[in-house]
Amino acid sequence: MAEDAPRRHPTLDEVAGLAGVSRSVASRALNNAPHVSRAKREAVERAVRQLGYVPNPTARALATRQTGAAALVVSGEDPSIFADPFFAQVIVGASAALEEADLHLMLCLAATDRGRKRVEELLLSRGADGVMLMALREDDPLARMAEEAAMPVVFGGRPVGPAPRWYVDVDNAGGAREATEYLISLGRTRVAAICGRLDTEAGRARYRGYRDAVLAAGLDPFAPQEGDFTEPSGAAAMAALLADHPDVDGVFAANDNMGAGALRTLREAGRRVPADVAVVGFDDLTVARIADPPLTTVHQPVTALGREMARMLVALIDGQDPTPLILPTRLVPRSSA
Amino acid sequence: MAEDAPRRHPTLDEVAGLAGVSRSVASRALNNAPHVSRAKREAVERAVRQLGYVPNPTARALATRQTGAAALVVSGEDPSIFADPFFAQVIVGASAALEEADLHLMLCLAATDRGRKRVEELLLSRGADGVMLMALREDDPLARMAEEAAMPVVFGGRPVGPAPRWYVDVDNAGGAREATEYLISLGRTRVAAICGRLDTEAGRARYRGYRDAVLAAGLDPFAPQEGDFTEPSGAAAMAALLADHPDVDGVFAANDNMGAGALRTLREAGRRVPADVAVVGFDDLTVARIADPPLTTVHQPVTALGREMARMLVALIDGQDPTPLILPTRLVPRSSA
DNA sequence: GCTTCCAATGGGAGCGCTCCCAGGGCACAC
DNA sequence: GTGTGCCCTGGGAGCGCTCCCATTGGAAGC
Numbered sequence A, B: 001m002a003e004d005a006p007r008r009h010p011t012l013d014e015v016a017g018l019a020g021v022s023r024s025v026a027s028r029a030l031n032n033a034p035h036v037s038r039a040k041r042e043a044v045e046r047a048v049r050q051l052g053y054v055p056n057p058t059a060r061a062l063a064t065r066q067t068g069a070a071a072l073v074v075s076g077e078d079p080s081i082f083a084d085p086f087f088a089q090v091i092v093g094a095s096a097a098l099e100e101a102d103l104h105l106m107l108c109l110a111a112t113d114r115g116r117k118r119v120e121e122l123l124l125s126r127g128a129d130g131v132m133l134m135a136l137r138e139d140d141p142l143a144r145m146a147e148e149a150a151m152p153v154v155f156g157g158r159p160v161g162p163a164p165r166w167y168v169d170v171d172n173a174g175g176a177r178e179a180t181e182y183l184i185s186l187g188r189t190r191v192a193a194i195c196g197r198l199d200t201e202a203g204r205a206r207y208r209g210y211r212d213a214v215l216a217a218g219l220d221p222f223a224p225q226e227g228d229f230t231e232p233s234g235a236a237a238m239a240a241l242l243a244d245h246p247d248v249d250g251v252f253a254a255n256d257n258m259g260a261g262a263l264r265t266l267r268e269a270g271r272r273v274p275a276d277v278a279v280v281g282f283d284d285l286t287v288a289r290i291a292d293p294p295l296t297t298v299h300q301p302v303t304a305l306g307r308e309m310a311r312m313l314v315a316l317i318d319g320q321d322p323t324p325l326i327l328p329t330r331l332v333p334r335s336s337a
Numbered sequence C: 001g002c003t004t005c006c007a008a009t010g011g012g013a014g015c016g017c018t019c020c021c022a023g024g025g026c027a028c029a030c
Numbered sequence D: 001g002t003g004t005g006c007c008c009t010g011g012g013a014g015c016g017c018t019c020c021c022a023t024t025g026g027a028a029g030c
Helices: A012-019 A023-030 A038-051 A057-064 A079-083 A085-100 A113-125 A141-148 A172-185 A201-216 A231-244 A256-268 A286-290 A302-317 B012-019 B023-030 B038-051 B057-064 B079-083 B085-100 B113-125 B141-148 B172-185 B201-216 B231-244 B256-268 B286-290 B302-317
Strands: A069-074 A104-109 A130-134 A153-156 A167-170 A191-195 A250-253 A278-280 A297-299 A325-327 A330-332 B069-074 B104-109 B130-134 B153-156 B167-170 B191-195 B250-253 B278-283 B296-299 B325-327 B330-332
Touching: A012 A023, A012 A038, A023 A038, A057 B057, A069 A085, A069 A113, A069 A302, A079 B085, A085 A104, A085 A130, A085 A302, A085 B079, A085 B085, A085 B104, A085 B113, A104 A113, A104 B085, A113 A141, A113 B085, A130 A141, A130 A302, A153 A302, A167 A172, A167 A302, A172 A191, A172 A201, A172 A250, A172 A278, A172 A297, A172 A330, A191 A201, A191 A231, A191 A256, A231 A250, A231 A256, A231 B286, A250 A256, A256 A278, A256 A286, A256 B286, A286 B231, A286 B256, A286 B286, A302 A325, B012 B023, B012 B038, B023 B038, B069 B085, B069 B113, B069 B302, B085 B104, B085 B130, B085 B302, B104 B113, B113 B141, B130 B141, B130 B302, B153 B302, B167 B172, B167 B302, B172 B191, B172 B201, B172 B250, B172 B278, B172 B296, B172 B330, B191 B201, B191 B231, B191 B256, B231 B250, B231 B256, B250 B256, B256 B278, B256 B286, B302 B325
Parallel strands: A069 A104, A069 A130, A130 A153, A153 A167, A167 A325, A191 A250, A250 A278, B069 B104, B069 B130, B130 B153, B153 B167, B167 B325, B191 B250, B250 B278, B278 B296
Antiparallel strands: A104 B104, A297 A330, B296 B330
8 A cells, every 4th residue: 555644634633733723613613613713713724724634524424423425225136237227327316416415325236145234234223324225126125124224215216015105206107108108199009018027116017007008098908028127038028929919019118128129029020110010118228229220218317316316315314304206207209119 | 204213223332231241342242353251242142132233333433444435436527427337337346346345335426526526535534445446537636636545546447647556457459459350350451440539548548459450460540530439429430431431341449339329320321231341349238239230349347347446445455465457358249240 | 880692612521433451360380 | 379371351542523511701781
């Protein structure tokens, strides 16, 4: 290690000493609290500059019982779930909102047992001021842990089961309904759904939305063709669909990855898109734009999701009681439908 | 907030009291340090369980002067740079390695002025035990800050300029050379390069690798056609290339996004890939697989990059002096070349 | 001129943990 | 019986900050 600076960090006491004031006054000056004369305030500022003083966040955390950090926990049995660019966008939003509140972002991938244990400890030990929880599974142990933790918790996307007290979600059902209605409005009558994992609330809600739209149009809904939100699973689901229902003329895929997979299978099967089969995805990630043909999809405000989660968490930390939020989606017509 | 647990967290003192030992003994038992009799150790364990005691990480951090966290700082003037799935993969690797060392991961997007200021404070105040720095620009103020910080710092990817003391990088030049040699081995003689930003070391090194390969084959290198690593910039660069050199028959794109953009432009221009123009990308992200045609590309071990950065940082924190690491790349032939 | 009040001040007690160190106790060798 | 070690043990001093509280002194009000 570079030992260029062998001298310890200056402490508040040293600042106070140099400024000729007490530690209390120095502290107040630093946090620009009242009851500090202009002269002393300036003396403290001068001393801070002269010493290159930077407050020790750990000591402050201990004294205030606030860590100055919020955690974003991403559940999932496989760490690579996080490789989905979806989370990256969530983080961009969350990070910006936390920055405004001067909170640091801790990222916890609770994929392994050890990871989950560490999250539990975090929750129990108040190692953060609050937690954002995402991608919980059905019966995810994190849900129980979060409930027991005496700490603000915001859910990103509702988990399966009863809705938590505080969450931010996207209007999955509404978006799926709109996508399906769009396919129907195009004259498609044999519209199938490639679902995401049905042990996630997003997977279920999107299928619900599809089903509602199909039923409302007086058509017959297809049984859910389940994938796992990955491109290969979408390709496989599309293949199964073609085998069972060769006359399918419209497909709602519960996310863009699976939609892209479906496009690939259709291309390999010699079906023209959208002439023979129209396809709509969900998410509006990069993959939708670069798919061939570019995928008509349901845009969900992912960055906003992260931002709103963080804002809700900050409100909670500030002792407020925000209301859950459901963000709107928007259909983005491209070439695949 | 749910006030189900209005009682404070038990402290070590309370554990010690219940176990009938001193705080010192309780502390030693907890950290399973020596000099604790079997009987007292068990008494402490019992008390811990009975009270549901969880150590306060902040207090421990203050006493040990170790925060128990490592930060991953992603620079860049635009927060959305982080939306690149590249970083998500790095995080998967880094997170796993940090988990092994029982360190938490703090994520800092140093895009805004405020973000940079917070990183500086983190560095100066030892708000983390170590820092991983990525995506630094030329003359990035973070480089100087990192240098001055009395804290272990590992670079992910070398910054422009003199190599830092500790870094993990990918063999950018080697990968680019291999990609270009591959194009040449296919009989292409007019091989162009769509470069990434040339104010990044990766952008420069990849162009260098391209240039070396072209020169070694006795061909004429094209002037760098600069993009910014995004799909549209790749498309634009390809259009410019076609305008200036209609006879181009091979393209090395410095990353997959730009490669995908190039494919799009070629398709729109009616050029067949790879018959008329062969294209090779770099990164081997999802986009390469789903591009049309699937993009031949240079795989770089992104997760390993994150893992090795974290391991190097842990070694540094442990007082060791690891050596810089350059990870190998691998050509992945698909259909575009 | 004498209360009344309040801004300004600094002392000191924590926050919950680690770790140094002096002091027992006990076994073993002399 | 007296040493010589060791292993345990618990007291206590921090780590660096915040914040309560008692104290002071000067301005304002009568």
